[in-house]
Amino acid sequence: MSGIQESIIIRTVVRIMVPFIALFALYVIIHGASGPGGGFQGGVIFGAAIILYAMIYGIEDGKKIISDKVNRILSSTGLVLYAGTGLLCMVFGGKFLQYNAVPLFPNPAETAAILMDVVEVGIGITVLAVMVSLFFDISPPETEDDEMFPEEVEQ
Amino acid sequence: MKILALFAVLLAGGMLLYAGQDLPAFGDQNSPAYQHPMTTRFIEESENETGVYNIVTALLANYRGYDTLGETTVIFTAGMAVILLLRRREL
Amino acid sequence: MVTETIELITPVLAVLVSLVASVLILASDKYPNIREGWTFLAAFTKFGLVMSMLPLILDGKIITYTIVEMLPNLPIAFKVDAFGMLFAIVASFLWIIVSSYSVGYMRSLKEHAQTRYYFCFAIALSSALGIAFSANLITLFLFYELLTISTYPLVAHIETPAAISAGRKYLTYLMIAGVSLLFGTLVVYHYTGTTEFAFGGIAGLELLPKTMLTILFVVFMIGCAKAAFMPLHAWLPAAMIAPTPVSALLHAVAVVKAGVFTAVRIILYVFGVDLMQASNLWLYMAYFVSITIILASVYAMRQNNLKKRLAYSTVSQLSYVVLGALLITPHGITGGMLHIPYHAFMKITLFMCAGALIVTANKENISEMNGIARQMPITMLAFTVGALGMIGMPPVGGYITKWFLLLGAAELDNMILIAVLLVSAVLNAAYFFPVIYVAFFKKPDHELEYKEAPLTMLVPIVITALISILIGVWPDAPGMFLDIVNIAVANVTGGV
Amino acid sequence: MTGFEIIINNLPVLTVVIPLIAGFLTTITGWIDRRLCWYWVMLTMFVVVLITSSNLLTVINSGTIYYHLGGWMPPFGIEYVIDLLNGFVCLIIAFIGLMVAIYSKESVKKELPGKTIPFYSIFLLLITGLMGMTITGDIFNFYVFLEISSLTAYALIAMGDRGDGLVASFNYLIMGTVAASFILLGIGYLYAVTGTLNMADMQNILPDIYGSKVVLAALAFFMAGFSIKIGLFPLHAWLPDAYTHAPSTASALIAGLMTKVGAYAMIRFMFSVFTPAFVIDMTRTAEILTWAAALAIIMGSVFAIAQSDIKRMLAYSSISQIGYILLGVGLVNVIGMQGGLLHILNHAFMKCALFLVAGAIFYRTGIRNIYQFQGLGKKMPVTTLVFLIAALSMIGVPGTVGFTSKWYLALGSIEAGQWIFVLVILASSLLNVAYFWRIFDNIWFGNPHEKEHIKRDEAPLTMLVPMVILAFLCIFFGFFAYYPLHYILEPLSNTLLGIMP
């Protein structure tokens, strides 16, 4: 991989492309309501952008964008957003995930559409975080001291 | 092992082919799956009820939103499982 | 005959006493004296509780108590009738005797794991009493299994590979028996909807087809393998590896008596006299146990180890009890039932003597016992009493039961059975007299000093020997075994 | 609407959503302080136990609960249906989950150092998956939760013995994927011919098309899939390795619950997706099932006798025990069915207790070979006593819950006229004695002289408490099996078999 990583052209192209891919991912998430796409696909594409960056610039650099800590928070946040929406519906007297129970707009369909967007964003965040974390974990460690399983000591 | 595997595979394949004879023809508009009120309602009412054009999205995030919550949980679980398997430090 | 039923918690208490004691024994692991104190306390309390019920039973009453209805129509319940009382008295009284004897034996030999020993002993006694008081097959099965499990550590007590393998054998036989018993119970429950013992047999069983009935009977008899019928007897000699008080308890009181008790219960209280007679099952079974009576005596003659010889003698004698019940005439049943306490007292005397020989003289084989009576005269006298009883010589108790059995057989005009009884008496003599001869009349190999067993052992031996004589001399003392047996027999045969 | 009302109205979904949310909040909790995780899981499981008991009580008092997720009426949305069967199974899951959660504190600290947070997260997600599978009335939703529970189980098993745990987990993963794919196929086939995913709706549509080969194939794929999932005898190859090499906590949880939920699913699909008439008369599935179960009962016990690793032995015994459940179900009479269903409860208690004991022994001594157990009776008296009680229950001694279920199974077999199954049940009891007795021999007998020096060294309190509770319940339900039988299992068996009481 080192050959590719050192190619200035590729590094530059990737640097330029990554934000655009991310933007496209956001578009896919929001566009899910009216065309193909949705939270899941968007999340995967966003994740792919970061994975691409990490492949070229190295995992350590990738972790500067999304550190383990951020990753952990993000992956939970997405689900909290989703399940929270469900619970919110319950608070307004509906069933779990019964969007139209929330009195956000007079038209229940409109409320549903908005909350579905929230849910899609939630999915997107979780998927993004988990995809990146999967890649970081599965790809080979870069430094020698990061050896996989030394004897572990309980603090 | 290979022979056993072949046998199992042929058994499963045979079952599928056997069942295939009674399967509704593909592309048939009169198939039970398409004629069931569920499908009909999704196609006709989803826009009014959920406010989105994409029926798949409407199903995914609204009618069967709970499945999707489960699906997201599966992803989260996979991430957690890989962390459990491959990380040596606490999260 | 009308029997009055009263509800009383005493039988439950009687069973619970030793269970509670077992916990206390475990708790006082570090203090042997307190530990043995609990044993004695429990033994006396238990005996007292059992005896307190005796007047009611002699009045012809029946005591019942339902603990819990486990499943519909499947309660864990106690019912004390005359026959159960008989076994309960024997078991609870002999526990006192054996406890005293155990203390002497175990301390003399400095045995290990004594706490476990007393613990299991107490549980075994609870189970024996539970069997005696069971109101139905399922309760009986529960305590039957508990008895098996709790005596296993006693059999395997010394923990040598040989002991453990003997224990395994013991367990294998008795577990198969247990499963068989359960199978029978299941069938009875399925066809009649109840498992409760009734004086004339469980109603509804007579409707079964003949083959089914026969199979059921065979299954039940396999279930009574604790009674050591001949093909299922192998566990009993193997279990001789246990410490002698255990052998005494196993062979005279708890386990084998539980086996024959169960067999009699099943023959008379599940199938009932009428059904046994109608189906002719009694005759086949009577011939079958006759084989055991004769064959076991022959085996006994060939044993040099005293405990083994006694074990085979037990196998033979137990079949008397079953034979008695199978004779289905009042006299025969009287003889069979009466043999339970009589054999218990005589056999426990014999075993305790054998144990005393081991502890004091360190002798197990008959061939080593030349002139041992000079060393231990009291023990050997007690032994002689027991042996005479076994053979059936007055004034020791044994002759009474044999008399009743012979009467029963004669009433049925069955020459084969009469012959069996007579031949077996001769065989009994043939294997007991040599022991007595060797002990009293052979010259010892070397000089022997007078040295009896410790008092805790000797006193029980003397007591049981005396009782063996007493029940022979004055069998119809009020409230003694014959009275109780008469009530039981009246119950099962529908009045005198 | 008050908060209380909101909670009461939504109890069915909270059964699943609470462990779910708690599961991914565990990462946050653990971030604050790692030790909080355990309390967090305990709290969650406790709440779940309360919810499931409340659900069950509601079902008993006022009948089946229907809950429409998202407010969409079935078949349009996903429906939760709690009847006696899954109310009962859910309570078992929650209860065993709580017990294992209590137990896990010390065990995880020792066996999985540095992995506390993901472990507890996965733990709660496993409970979520099992709950979701059990409670749902929608077959695709079932599949989703099946996958949640499977993935978590793979991860947990892989955490066990170095190397062996990984291979076991991988094999399980492959077999599990095959099973899940079969189930997915079955769902697809049923969807193709009915057009619905709701179980009740499907049951209404299916009788008209029972002649269809597709329906038959769907049934075959479901049966094959579930048989792999529960490790029915010839398809059990993954199970012993997986149970043996998993960490103690995971073994107890997975052995206590996974196969039970699999059996539940099998029952659910047989009787609530298809109809009794179809599985009993038209395809004779039930009969085939009883024979497979009888084979499993015997073979599982026989293999168990040959093992020297305690966990492996227990795993084989699980194969045998699952046979009891299926035997009872396959007998298709009310009594046998009650026995089979009671055995779900029964086996969850016993097997969980036994695995917890195995874990406790491993925790203190590092030994799993039963021939090295000498003197344990003196070292860990309470643990071994629990082991004795659970084993007696396994054998089926009266006064333990194992007896009751075997009694019903045997009666059911007689009623079905299948005497051979009575013999199978009795024979397997003997085999159970054989393989448990070897252990008792080693625990309490042997090496009498060395034993004098053994010091008492009992497992920590958090490990003892759940074991003792489970042992107590084994005995309690031995005497009072009447309550679950009368209030739950009898009406349930009648309903499942379509008999009006």
Add this chain to the structure above:
Amino acid sequence: MIWILDISLLLFLVICAVAAITIKDLLSAVVILSAYSLIMAIVWVEMQAVDVAFTEAAVGAGVTTVLFIAALARTDGRSED
């Protein structure tokens, strides 16, 4: 004549599947699997399942392949069968 396209795509699927499981070099196998997924996505577009096709292209051909390659980088890439 759209079915000719369909059939050739589907046959190509089978070829890819067979190749993926027979080829000994694992990296090649994974790349072929990726191709398989991509063709599958095209087939689905053909069947008007655009959302699914999109997902399969992103996940099956994208993420799965990346994960496979990453994993292969940590193991040896040869297979005996």
Add this chain to the structure above:
Amino acid sequence: MTGIMDIVYAEYNYWIYVALMMIGFYAMIAKKNLVKKVIGANIFQTAIFLFYISLSDITGGTAPIIVHGDHAAEVIYTNPVPHVLILTAIVVAVSTTAVALALIIRIYDEYGSLDEDVILAARRNLQPEFSEYARQKEVDT
């Protein structure tokens, strides 16, 4: 000619799906290499997805995204339900693959091989304390 073609047209994706499924299933069971097993699992699952999507297809149908305009009433949409199910199932498949790959990496670290036979042999030889046979032997001696 058209008759045969009709049959082929009506059923061809079904045959293909069965073939793919069998290929994947075979690889899962019979292949010794762990990665191959996972590849097989992917093929198997994707084949099932193909089946679902085939179910949803309607001849002359259009993607289930509501069309507005003049001809809106005439538009036939394909069945959206299987699409949703398969979206979920794809995610499940990738999750399973990820976990399987993580396991493979760990197994390779432990045994240095991905071949089932080699791993089995290694489990027997390298770690006698975990082998049943050795355990028994240890007890006997």
